[in-house]
Amino acid sequence: xxxxxxxxxxxxxxxxxxxxxxxxxxxxxxxxxxxxxxxxxxxxxxxxxxxxxxxxxxxxxxxxxxxxxxxxxxxxxxxxxxxxxxxxxxxxxxxxxxxxxxxxxxxxxxxxxxxxxxxxxxxxxxxxxxxxxxxxxxxxxxxxxxxxxx
Amino acid sequence: xxxxxxxxxxxxxxxxxxxxxxxxxxxxxxxxxxxxxxxxxxxxxxxxxxxxxxxxxxxxxxxxxxxxxxxxxxxxxxxxxxxxxx
Numbered sequence: 001x002x003x004x005x006x007x008x009x010x011x012x013x014x015x016x017x018x019x020x021x022x023x024x025x026x027x028x029x030x031x032x033x034x035x036x037x038x039x040x041x042x043x044x045x046x047x048x049x050x051x052x053x054x055x056x057x058x059x060x061x062x063x064x065x066x067x068x069x070x071x072x073x074x075x076x077x078x079x080x081x082x083x084x085x086x087x088x089x090x091x092x093x094x095x096x097x098x099x100x101x102x103x104x105x106x107x108x109x110x111x112x113x114x115x116x117x118x119x120x121x122x123x124x125x126x127x128x129x130x131x132x133x134x135x136x137x138x139x140x141x142x143x144x145x146x147x148x149x150x
Numbered sequence: 151x152x153x154x155x156x157x158x159x160x161x162x163x164x165x166x167x168x169x170x171x172x173x174x175x176x177x178x179x180x181x182x183x184x185x186x187x188x189x190x191x192x193x194x195x196x197x198x199x200x201x202x203x204x205x206x207x208x209x210x211x212x213x214x215x216x217x218x219x220x221x222x223x224x225x226x227x228x229x230x231x232x233x234x235x236x
Contacts, residue, residue, distance in 0.1 A: 005155050006154075006155075008155060009154050009155040009158050012155065012158045012159060012162065012192065013158045016162055016188075016189065016192070017158075017161075017162060017165075019185060020162055020165050020166045020169065020185060020189065021165075023166070023169065023181055023182050023185045024165070024166070024169030024172075024173075024182060028177070028178065031178055031181045031182075032181065034181075034185070035181045035184050035185055038184075038185045038188050038189075039188060039211070042188045042189075042191075042192055045192065046192065046195060049155075049192075049195055049196065053198075055200075057200065058195065058200055060200070060204065061191065061195055061200055061203055061204060061207065064204060064207050064208065065188065065191070065207055065211065068207060068208065068211050068212045069188070069211055069212075071212050072184050072211050072212040072215055072216075075212065075215060075216050075219065076180075076181065076184075076215065076219070079219040079220070079223055080177065080219075083177070
């Protein structure tokens with residue numbers, strides 16, 4: 001077991017474990033935030049696993065997750081807009097914590113990959129992950145009011 | 151020791167699947183199902199089945215919750231429209 005897989009296991013146990021707990025209990029607004037954060041923690045874990053198993057093709061999984069995770073959250077933000085309108089869930093501290101995990105993992109994996117096409121792909125995944133996460137959090141906290149009555 | 155990450159992924163799947171079964175409200179169940187999809191994809195990756203994980207991600211993280219929520223939305227709207235007549 002190398003350090004990459006150990007780091008992935010720690011992120012899975014700490015980050016994704018906390019989001020599973022958050023999505024299983026509590027009020028609706030907390031569950032939506034936890035569902036959003038689940039993507040943000042799972043994607044760096046997938047990147048670390050790809051590096052740990054030494055299979056660069058596993059990066060595709062992280063790419064698909066970074067692309068589809070915010071889409072799933074936007075679906076919830078759009079269809080649950082009525083329930084969430086009274087008390088919009090905003091958890092910017094947690095969002096930036098998850099983004100920081102991504103911002104820590106992506107350069108580490110990039111350094112391990114070395115300057116190549118794989119590194120450009122990893123950087124793309126990182127930008128997509130952090131950007132999508134911030135956009136999804138903003139949509140959840142009611143940042144796009146014009147989308148509510150579309 | 152090398153199987154620790156598999157154990158972690160299995161525990162996460164067990165916890166989120168139990169939560170999905172225990173949730174009574176369909177909307178909350180859709181949220182738990184979305185997390186379950188992501189966690190299952192991680193389990194498949196850890197078990198060295200990335201192609202299964204890819205399809206699980208595509209279906210589980212976005213499509214299943216979308217279908218569930220659209221169905222809930224439609225049922226509620228119909229109930230609201232026909233409610234006063236009863």
